[in-house]
Amino acid sequence: MAEQTTGARPTLEAVAARAGVSRATASRVVNGGAGVRAPLVDKVRQAVEELGYVPNLAARTLVTRRNGAVAVVIAEPEFRIFSDPFFQEQVRGISRELTSHDSQLVLLWVESPGDHDRIARYLGGGHVDGALAFSLHDEDELAAVLRRAKIPTVLGGRPTDGIGPDMPYVDCDNRGGAREAVRLLVDRGCRAVAHLAGPRDQTSAVDRADGWREALGDPDPALLGHGDFTAESGARAMAGLLDRRPDVDGVFAANDLMASGALRVLRERGLRVPEDVAVVGFDDVASIAERTDPPLTTVRQDIEGMGRLMVRLLMHLLHEHGSGAPAPDPLITPTTLVRRASA
């Protein structure tokens, strides 16, 4: 019956009693100690130490209405997303930035559609101050969940139109980067600049294709190949392209993986890169772009930076909450062209 054995954690009350002050003063010290005289601060600190006091977050959250945690919601049913270097870097950026805001990263991931309820409850229940989610699709129920939870949310990657325009997001300048890539090819003298596009249901792919179209004015539709961001699809699209337009002398691929597939096909067909055909990729994923033959000229996006930006945007949302300030504009990070040998 020894009460002491059970882990009855000390409360602020106990700390205050031991330090000989009121609960209010103890609270002040625990939360920074502003406005409390030094000797009292020391006494309270010591009591905290001796008792091994740790604030009860639930109690604190109940009154402050914030809890220093942000959810990162992964919609991908496949865990494989974790092996994606893109995702890894972005999460790293998020994690670092959150740390500097003294917030905790809580990774939630939706494995099956049935998880939506649970996630919604978690999000809506006030376990976290806000949420970050990645590239939502039209049919994605997660968007609805996030919206229903009425929780401040920032998206990574421009959502499709079906999601609605009101969700703030961070994305890189896909269109501008694409334009720059195309311009490089044009400037080096390419006459027939093709594009190997990514999946039509991903805004990043669509925006890049738009950039290509913009930079070229009104390009021959035959110069457009389609793939799905895989190397294999890039190879296939490249092969089709060469059949349709053998005169192609510049290729802008929607990502590095597709570019690597294209390079392979070009090599097989005996075409020299960049002499006969110049190639530019997108993403600048080190493990790909630096290892192709020849090394890939590509459009780099600051992935970690985008992660950090997502957090900053969210923090902004959280703090503006009181004022009636309008939702901030989507944040678009610039891209830079990384010139290697392929163009």
Next chain:
Amino acid sequence: MAEQTTGARPTLEAVAARAGVSRATASRVVNGGAGVRAPLVDKVRQAVEELGYVPNLAARTLVTRRNGAVAVVIAEPEFRIFSDPFFQEQVRGISRELTSHDSQLVLLWVESPGDHDRIARYLGGGHVDGALAFSLHDEDELAAVLRRAKIPTVLGGRPTDGIGPDMPYVDCDNRGGAREAVRLLVDRGCRAVAHLAGPRDQTSAVDRADGWREALGDPDPALLGHGDFTAESGARAMAGLLDRRPDVDGVFAANDLMASGALRVLRERGLRVPEDVAVVGFDDVASIAERTDPPLTTVRQDIEGMGRLMVRLLMHLLHEHGSGAPAPDPLITPTTLVRRASA
């Protein structure tokens, strides 16, 4: 100044008022509705629906002292652990089991040593009911953090002795599996059964080596090669082994990756598998064991099952909390030998 725009979420009080019942009754309904007559249940349910009521978890946690969330703590400073299929499967098991216990998985990961404080605060603050962590090492400060947080914890993989014997863990029967592997080799007539061991500071590697030693009685130390769980190290260890004991005719590798390295070296040396040298691995990671040449005979462990077990053990801990029941024994899952062509 319109108050209504801010998301002042409805409270139980509001639900009760709308349903014309007391807060207590509303609470009962929200929590299952046991002991409330049907008409009232319906009225409350409807009020919940109309108001879009979602319970405030902080308030609930404050009084119930549980919050339906379990932390999975990743010590690995490198994010790369996420690409490890072993880890992926284990987390999948954990996730599924937690779902069936109506608990939320919160993934915390320690990127830099400085994160320990933050993690400790999070864990200690009562954000989660318990924690799961993976194979801790002696020098791992995480063990200390977990212990200081006084939070029920279950480990994946037997911890090193330095961690202390009081932390419950789930592991597969490394030793038994190893014995079985060796026995298979002996039974098929191998006279000189070698072992390619993994890193000495990982208990799984140590236990497997012990199993090899046990099954063989007192094997020639020259039959023991060392590696670090990579294919490369397996190749190196195999090469050294062949130099020391050219008569080796059976090899038990500490994991599939090392076995694949060993197979490569054997092929290079013109030795046939399994005719000249039989090889057995450990883990049965599909992406490796099924694709070696010849396909690898190996010891399978039920990784997802281990994840589930970790959760069950933790739940047990949480519920036994009141009673003075002793910590349950470590849970060891059995292994099974998967016979393919290499032995």
Next chain:
DNA sequence: GCCCGCTCTGAGAGCGCTCTCTGAACTCGG
């Protein structure tokens, strides 16, 4: 018809914390 006992509901006391508001103590100018 009365009382006992059962089921169901409501009142109210916290859970541990923050934060406002009041008042005490102290400083300093006149």
Next chain:
DNA sequence: CCGAGTTCAGAGAGCGCTCTCAGAGCGGGC
């Protein structure tokens, strides 16, 4: 030496919920 101003500590009221406890209502046994 007194009053105004300033700093700092404490009292107390919640935050939204759960849960105990008591009482209301009702049926059945004698």
